[in-house]
Ligand code: ADP
C-alpha cells in the first residue's frame with residue numbers, strides 16, 4: 021500500500037519538481053489520471069461517539085482537544101493529544117509531525133478525526149489519523165471519499181480536482197463492444213469510472229473496498245485486456261523479426277574456454293547453455309531469461325554464449341547495471357578470452373574521450389568482438405558492426421526501454437537477447453508478466469559451497485561486532501561492511517558510510533579499511549576494488565554499490581548496518597557477496613528499531629538462503645505490486661486485477677483480447693495505449 025504520510029524532509033532537502041513526482045507515480049497524460057483509481061475509500065458520512073469507537077475499524081469522531089504534548093522517544097519526537105466528546109476520550113499519536121499539526125491540536129480546538137482505532141496503553145488511540153478542524157455547522161459529506169495513491173507533496177484534494185478535470189477533458193469512448201459487456205454483465209466504461217471516482221450516495225463501502233463492485237469488475241477486465249493485447253502485439257511484432265543464425269561449425273573459442281576454466285560446469289549450467297545454443301541457432305530472435313541464485317555461476321554462461329557468437333563471426337555485447345560490476349566482468353572475461361586472442365572493448369560513462377573514441381571505432385569496424393560496459397553501451401554514437409548477441413546482466417535493474425535499446429544493434433537483423441538475473445520471479449507472476457520470455461533456471465550451486473551463517477544483532481552491540489571483526493581479520497578473512505541507503509539519496513548515503521568508515525578506522529587502527537561509494541570516479545572505484553581483491557584492504561566499507569554481482573571469493577564476512585532498511589531480495593544479494601570461497605562465511609545483520617513485520621522479514625533471511633523461497637516470502641509480505649515494478653517486470657503490470665483471484669476475468673480477457681486483435685486491431689491497440697503510456701515501450705517491444 022502506498023504510504024499516506026511522509027517523514028518530514030530534512031532541512032535543506034529539496035522536493036523534486038511536481039511533474040517529476042507525478043511521473044514517478046505514473047501520472048503524465050490525462051488518461052493516466054482517469055485510470056488513477058482509488059486505493060481505498062473513507063466513510064466520513066457519519067460521526068461515531070467516542071465511547072462507541074470499535075478497535076480495528078476506520079471511523080470518524082469529533083471532539084475537543086484536552087491536552088497536547090511533545091514527547092521524546094529514542095526514535096525522535098512524538099506528538100500526543102487527548103480528545104474528548106461527551107461520551108469519552110481518545111488519544112491521538114503522531115510519530116513525527118509538522119508545526120501545522122501542533123497548531124491544529126492546540127488544547128481547546130474542536131477537531132474531527134478519521135482513522136483506525138486501536139486499543140492503546142491508556143485506552144483507545146488513533147495513530148496518524150486524518151485531522152481536520154471541525155467547523156460548527158459544517159455539514160458532513162454524503163458520499164464516500166476516495167483515497168488515491170499519492171506521491172510526496174501530492175495531496176488528495178489536488179489529485180481529486182486534477183482527476184475530475186481529466187474526466188471532463190478526455191473523451192471516454194467505450195471501445196469494448198456492447199455485446200461483450202452484456203455477455204459478461206459489465207457496466208459501461210464512463211459509468212464505471214464515475215462510480216469509482218465519485219461513488220454515489222448509498223454505494224457500499226465493502227463492495228468498493230474489496231473491489232467486488234461491478235464498476236471495479238469492468239476496470240479490472242479492461243486492464244487485463246490491455247495487458248493481453250500489449251503482450252500479443254509485441255509477440256506478433258517479434259515473430260516478424262529475423263535474427264542472425266548463430267551456429268558455429270567449429271566452436272573453437274567456446275571449446276577452448278571451457279577447457280581452460282579452473283572448474284567443471286555444473287549440470288544445471290550445461291543444460292542452460294544447451295538451451296541457449298538451441299535458441300541461437302534459430303532465425304527468430306532469442307528472448308531468454310536465465311534465473312540463477314546468487315553465486316550459481318551466471319557469468320561463465322554469459323561468456324560461453326558470447327564465444328558462440330564470436331565463433332560464428334558475430335559480435336557480442338554484455339551490459340551490467342553498475343560500473344563496478346561491469347568493470348569486474350570485463351576483467352574476469354578478459355582474463356578468460358585474452359589468452360585466446362579475442363579482442364574485448366570496454367565502455368563506461370566516465371571514460372577518457374580519447375580511449376572512448378578508440379573503443380567506439382573498434383566496435384564500429386568490428387575489431388572488438390566482445391564489448392562489456394554499462395549504460396554507455398546504449399548511448400548515441402555506439403554502432404556495432406555485426407552484433408549477434410546482446411547480454412544483459414542483472415536485467416531487473418534495467419528498464420524495458422534500455423533492454424530494447426541494446427538489441428537494436430543492427431538495422432536488418434535483430435540480435436538475440438540473453439538476460440541474467442538472480443532475482444527470481446515466482447512462477448505465477450512469471451506466467452503472466454514474462455509471457456513472451458523463455459526462462460531457464462540454474463537450480464544448482466557449484467559444489468563445495470559453504471552455507472552462510474546469518475546472525476541478527478542489535479545495533480547497540482556494534483562495538484562487539486567491531487571487536488569480532490578485528491579477530492576475523494587477524495585470521496586472514498576479509499570483510500564487507502554495507503551501509504544503508506538513506507531515503508534514496510546518494511549524498512546522505514555517503515555521510516553514513518563515511519562516518520562508519522571513520523569509526524572503524526578509529527576503533528581498529530591495526531585493520532586496513534577502504535571506502536567505496538557511488539560518488540567516486542571510476543578509477544578510484546577500480547583502484548579500491550582491486551586493492552580489496554588483492555587482499556590489501558581488510559574491511560571494505562561500502563554503500564549498496566556493491567550490491568550486485570561483485571565477486572571476491574576471499575571475503576567471508578558481510579556486515580549489513582541497518583539491515584531493516586533493505587528489501588529482502590537486496591539483503592539476499594548482499595549476503596551473496598560472501599560464501600564464494602571455500603571457507604566458512606558469516607553474515608551479520610545489524611538492526612536498529614524493528615517493527616513486527618521488520619522482525620519477520622529479517623527472520624526470513626536468517627532462516628533460508630534459498631533465493632526462490634525468499635522471493636516467495638517477500639511476495640507474501642509485500643504483495644506483487646511492490647515486488648515487481650512495471651519497469652522491472654518489462655511487461656505491463658497489473659494494478660487492479662489479481663491473476664490469482666480474478667481467474668474468471670482473466671480467462672474472459674484472454675479470449676476477448678485474442679478475438680479483438682483479429683476483428684478490430686486498431687481499437688485493441690488504442691485500448692492498450694490508454695492503459696500503458698507509449699513511453700513504456702510495451703507496444704513497440
Ligand atoms: P552469479 O550467478 O551470482 O553471477 P558468478 O558468475 O559471479 O555468480 O559465479 C560465482 C563464483 O562461482 C565465481 O567465482 C565463479 O568463477 C564460480 N563458478 C562458476 N561456475 C562454477 C562451477 N561450475 N564450479 C565452481 N565454481 C564456479
Ligand code: MG
Nearest residue numbers: 318319413569
Ligand atoms: Mg552475477
